[in-house]
């Protein structure tokens with residue numbers, strides 16, 4: 112007997128384990144682990160993943176697999192193991208963890224069809240009218256016509272019809288028609304036989320005599336200016352055959368990628384690459400942190416490391432943040448490795464993504480460049496994994512399963528015994544701390560290419576501007592420089608550092624902000640109650656009418672939209688051509704890229720935008736970068752706000768003066784003395800790291816402590832509070848004595864889509880039973896989760912504290 116253990120597509124705690132099924136004889140030879148099947152589950156038929164095939168089972172009442180969906184496994188053995196690992200680490204369902212590794216197309220709902228196997232005459236009358244000369248009908252039609260279930264059941268039993276499931280993917284394959292000669296010798300003979308006046312036929316035969324290779328029909332017709340019927344007359348004579356072949360939609364097919372050659376490395380680069388090459392050569396898993404200032408040539412190090420892996424016959428995964436996955440970035444990899452490269456990002460349609468994924472599965476490419484989910488590329492012979500800009504938040508998935516791509520990379524690196532490279536000019540504290548401890552190997556690029564200096568940063572104190580009577584958003588020093596660049600026809604990047612919401616309170620006279628005395632984060636303004644609250648520990652005070660420091664009445668909450676800034680910018684500089692880039696102007700597919708191209712081509716003087724303009728851009732003519740409100744990220748209610756500010760300022764400064772022209776940066780702030788602003792302006796990463804580590808230690812945050820964030824949500828506010836309170840109570844009961852349970856508190860975003868949200872934060876050093884405990888807590892609420900629309904989410908090592 113052959114038994115398959117299956118993870119079924121029913122996301123529920125009670126069902127989150129394998130179920131055994133008997134493999135029908137007809138599938139015994141073909142079924143493999145990692146394939147998807149359709150199985151009976153209760154009264155329904157559901158999809159499932161085969162995770163194990165074995166000779167026997169303890170299960171007495173075995174059901175049988177109904178249908179096998181795949182011809183080849185969609186998940187490798189490694190990815191099946193990884194699925195279990197993710198489920199355990201993130202406390203999510205196994206099915207969810209397996210699904211997350213597959214392209215969208217494979218997750219879509221499958222459609223059912225009824226196929227006729229016998230003569231129509233064998234069927235009941237109702238079924239005969241249903242088929243009416245066809246061989247296949249959809250189940251929707253069957254439902255519409257109300258054909259009795261028993262009749263279909265009998266027809267199936269008699270073997271006259273069959274149910275088939277179609278996966279959407281089959282529809283998304285794109286096919287094109289090709290033509291090719293059957294026998295070249297025949298062509299030569301034919302050339303003599305073809306009548307003189309059949310010029311077009313002659314032309315085709317001649318063409319194939321010179322190029323006896325298959326060509327796309329379309330190309331052939333265009334080239335020889337013929338029609339389908341001409342080709343048809345040749346196929347009828349048995350000279351040429353026409354066939355269909357699947358093509359991949361290549362999103363970059365109309366672009367030419369200029370081939371690039373490896374650059375001779377600088378001394379620093381070759382010093383950095385030596386241990387990476389060694390690790391590849393020796394097939395030794397090691398994690399490297401490539402800490403290189405902006406413009407230091409990290410990418411060239413990646414490229415030559417990948418080359419090494421390819422030379423060894425192995426494969427490479429490169430992760431870059433979604434937002435930096437520009438054609439410029441793609442060019443760097445396609446330029447070096449050509450058609451060996453698959454690209455995966457959210458700008459592709461589901462079909463395009465599926466095509467790229469299948470290229471990997473079929474081993475038609477050996478390098479994948481992509482955003483977070485590309486970490487699941489089904490390679491089986493990985494030689495290197497690279498995560499560029501490792502500090503980016505987008506590497507953490509903010510929905511279940513809440514995995515971090517870095518952890519997956521390290522899992523896979525260990526599995527394949529290959530190096531993992533984390534690259535950044537501003538690594539996260541966690542990563543840098545590990546590098547300092549020797550857990551990761553630190554590689555440093557301290558200089559820009561050609562020893563160019565980092566652009567000079569001037570900090571402008573906006574309180575002084577106010578006192579000098581400048582009420583506009585642009586300080587005098589910034590205005591002066593903008594005018595200068597406009598005159599010289601050089602370009603300007605302006606960053607309006609604004610998150611989707613900004614709710615902190617600040618005195619515009621003296622720069623004082625209201626902070627929680629216990630948690631070192633900003634208090635959040637709640638307009639309705641006119642109160643300020645801490646989202647970590649539930650400390651709160653009434654909104655002050657005057658500044659507690661200087662008594663000024665200019666204390667208010669902070670934030671301006673990009674559109675308003677654009678208007679005001681245009682008023683101040685009527686002659687300037689401005690491109691605004693924010694969520695509104697980049698919503699449409701391709702808009703992001705289009706705007707950047709316009710700017711690159713010099714069609715605008717000023718690029719004004721949010722965070723999305725800060726990273727990875729490499730423009731020749733940009734000599735001025737302005738940061739309009741450096742403070743707004745500093746005071747988001749998140750213990751990482753200083754770190755994020757430091758990273759953003761460093762990254763955006765790195766956009767200026769990357770080439771011949773020297774660059775300058777102006778940072779506007781109400782708190783010029785804040786350490787993250789000061790140190791970023793001097794490019795003092797090490798000093799910042801040390802200072803920030805002390806703060807983290809004092810307030811007990813990562814990397815000294817681990818965090819877990821529990822968020823409860825439901826349409827009824829009182830119910831949410833009650834559940835969160837109970838959870839806090841149970842946690843307090845269960846946990847070790849150095850663990851702190853903070854909360855319940857309202858989440859920073861208190862309501863999303865009419866659901867109230869409360870949270871509780873767990874700070875822990877050593878809590879070996881935390882996963883088990885959390886699991887049992889959720890189990891207690893399983894009923895409410897299934898039937899009452901309650902949601903409880905747990906985020907281990909959260910990166911967003913929303």
Ligand SMILES: Nc1ncnc2c1ncn2[C@@H]1O[C@H](COP(=O)(O)OP(=O)(O)OP(=O)(O)O)[C@@H](O)[C@H]1O
Nearest residue numbers: 374375376377405406407408409410411560727765
């Ligand atoms: N060995 C080399 N010789 C000459 N030019 C090089 C070399 N290595 C890199 N470059 C060039 O230096 C420039 C900056 O390199 P790159 O963009 O890779 O820096 P980076 O470290 O990735 O910067 P960022 O963190 O800002 O993205 C690029 O134009 C690149 O082509």
Ligand SMILES: [Zn+2]
Nearest residue numbers: 618621658661
């Ligand atoms: Zn004040």
Ligand SMILES: [Zn+2]
Nearest residue numbers: 627630645648
């Ligand atoms: Zn607090």
